[in-house]
């Protein structure tokens with residue numbers, strides 16, 4: 001998180017740290033962890049990533065998508081979500097799971113279930129609280145734009161560049177799902193087609209932009225992983 005943390009993020013961090021020792025100990029023992037993330041260009045929403053289990057690195061992926069990758073998407077990607085983020089709940093809890101029973105990528109929750117946020121607290125100030133879940137395993141194997149994902153894949157030859165590409169692709173998927181569910185929260189009457197259309201466009205344009213920049217930078221440098229044309 002940037003140095004100048006927004007007031008709400010600070011208040012939430014203090015709140016989480018000041019809860020009774022026993023509650024925090026039980027949480028830790030259950031492998032429960034929280035990580036806050038804010039978009040670099042706005043104070044709110046504050047995203048609270050809630051993770052249970054042995055893979056805290058996944059939490060960092062979501063945080064990085066919000067804190068860094070968002071800033072690297074084209075202007076029109078931001079514009080498409082400006083209104084939605086401006087009207088989003090001040091606090092968005094993201095329960096990061098491995099899978100969902102129903103097999104969906106994510107859902108918004110009507111009622112906030114994550115314990116520290118399920119009841120009003122002074123630390124939240126005026127901020128509304130929204131909650132969603134994201135099923136990480138599903139997102140990893142999801143082909144958001146099948147033709148495009150496959151076509152781009154072949155441009156990154158095996159090696160470090162391809163690994164980097166896959167990680168970036170995954171973070172853009174996570175970000176697009178987060179934005180998709182936020183859109184549902186803000187506009188519950190919007191149809192799935194409209195919400196999905198916008199989030200898939202976001203994903204496609206963010207990824208295309210990344211590839212374009214990667215390609216431009218590769219043509220200026222001698223990049224072995226790119227020039228060995230699939231010999232690895």
Ligand SMILES: [Zn+2]
Nearest residue numbers: 180184192195
């Ligand atoms: Zn949806």
